[in-house]
Amino acid sequence: MSNNMVPVGLSNRHIHLSKEHVEILFGQGHELTPIKDLVQPGQFACEEKVDIVGPKGTLKGVRVLGPARSKTQVEISFTDGFALGVKAPVRNSGDLAGTPGAKIVGPKGEVTIEEGVIVAARHLHMHTSDAEKFGLKDQDVVSIKVEGQRGLIFNNVLVRAGETHALELHVDMEEGNAAGLKNGMMLEVIK
Amino acid sequence: MSNNMVPVGLSNRHIHLSKEHVEILFGQGHELTPIKDLVQPGQFACEEKVDIVGPKGTLKGVRVLGPARSKTQVEISFTDGFALGVKAPVRNSGDLAGTPGAKIVGPKGEVTIEEGVIVAARHLHMHTSDAEKFGLKDQDVVSIKVEGQRGLIFNNVLVRAGETHALELHVDMEEGNAAGLKNGMMLEVIK
Numbered sequence: 001m002s003n004n005m006v007p008v009g010l011s012n013r014h015i016h017l018s019k020e021h022v023e024i025l026f027g028q029g030h031e032l033t034p035i036k037d038l039v040q041p042g043q044f045a046c047e048e049k050v051d052i053v054g055p056k057g058t059l060k061g062v063r064v065l066g067p068a069r070s071k072t073q074v075e076i077s078f079t080d081g082f083a084l085g086v087k088a089p090v091r092n093s094g095d096l097a098g099t100p101g102a103k104i105v106g107p108k109g110e111v112t113i114e115e116g117v118i119v120a121a122r123h124l125h126m127h128t129s130d131a132e133k134f135g136l137k138d139q140d141v142v143s144i145k146v147e148g149q150r151g152l153i154f155n156n157v158l159v160r161a162g163e164t165h166a167l168e169l170h171v172d173m174e175e176g177n178a179a180g181l182k183n184g185m186m187l188e189v190i191k
Numbered sequence: 192m193s194n195n196m197v198p199v200g201l202s203n204r205h206i207h208l209s210k211e212h213v214e215i216l217f218g219q220g221h222e223l224t225p226i227k228d229l230v231q232p233g234q235f236a237c238e239e240k241v242d243i244v245g246p247k248g249t250l251k252g253v254r255v256l257g258p259a260r261s262k263t264q265v266e267i268s269f270t271d272g273f274a275l276g277v278k279a280p281v282r283n284s285g286d287l288a289g290t291p292g293a294k295i296v297g298p299k300g301e302v303t304i305e306e307g308v309i310v311a312a313r314h315l316h317m318h319t320s321d322a323e324k325f326g327l328k329d330q331d332v333v334s335i336k337v338e339g340q341r342g343l344i345f346n347n348v349l350v351r352a353g354e355t356h357a358l359e360l361h362v363d364m365e366e367g368n369a370a371g372l373k374n375g376m377m378l379e380v381i382k
Contacts, residue, residue, distance in 0.1 A: 149347060150366075152343050153343060155343055173365075174364075174368040178365045
């Protein structure tokens with residue numbers, strides 16, 4: 001086995017909420033309730049869910065990920081975008097200018113965001129020490145090779161290296177299914 | 192542009208029915224009603240739709256493709272399989288031994304198949320004359336390169352060449368979305 005192996009994490013649709021929106025959707029003073037730690041340090045899945053409403057349809061029960069962020073961001077698949085009736089572009093997290101909005105409905109209230117609905121660009125998180133080991137640095141672009149019946153090579157994979165990152169390739173469910181992936185599978189990084 | 196370019200066709204979930212099952216689901220003597228020719232000669236989308244029922248859920252309004260075949264075959268995505276509660280494997284068309292079954296519900300009746308639910312393996316149709324031009328033959332395995340933000344290389348693409356085939360790469364919606372594809376985009380064949 002190559003030494004350049006990384007584990008994959010499949011991202012299902014989810015939402016990051018600003019503190020202001022947490023309170024609008026779940027009530028004044030509400031704090032998000034962690035139910036499961038994610039691989040990335042300090043990140044967690046929450047008990048809370050919301051509905052995302054677009055011009056054509058609704059995604060019900062979309063999981064909130066914590067902690068609260070400075071800006072609300074909805075991450076969906078292309079198929080979800082079709083169901084909602086919004087043309088969400090492939091974007092890196094936080095790069096929300098010009099993206100479509102949606103209505104977000106919680107148990108205590110609702111809010112309409114003017115932008116923030118994206119299809120997340122695949123990316124490879126790694127700690128600074130991993131980056132050193134791999135001979136890579138933050139913002140490098142690599143390829144990832146998948147073996148097997150649905151074997152393929154993902155090109156244009158952005159490296160996000162830093163002290164707060166843990167080694168993990170993030171792809172969405174459609175990318176994962178296209179390659180026959182399951183959470184935690186080890187994949188080869190090709191420079 | 193390379194001379195080795197092929198157009199892509201994205202396959203949404205669909206079902207091929209045997210003549211016997213057409214009559215069970217839509218009534219005795221019923222003939223499928225073509226509404227749109229497909230790229231592959233003699234193949235067509237039908238007005239008819241059915242519901243596919245699994246242990247965990249139902250896919251409503253699944254399009255029937257014609258003409259009738261010797262054996263009923265349901266082609267879904269991994270996500271669809273999860274929704275149905277069946278573990279459909281990646282298979283070539285017609286290779287149904289040991290695949291899961293499902294209940295199929297039409298307006299006039301229903302039928303339960305013991306096997307026939309698959310995730311279609313991606314494949315490249317081409318006429319014999321295309322195969323000659325590409326330097327390929329039936330059952331060869333090639334790779335397909337996709338450029339762009341979600342650029343990737345699909346490996347393990349089976350060539351299906353013959354007198355009744357037209358040049359077209361078939362991938363499912365998850366593979367198409369993972370690569371940012373739209374119907375008819377031209378992609379490069381890599382031997």
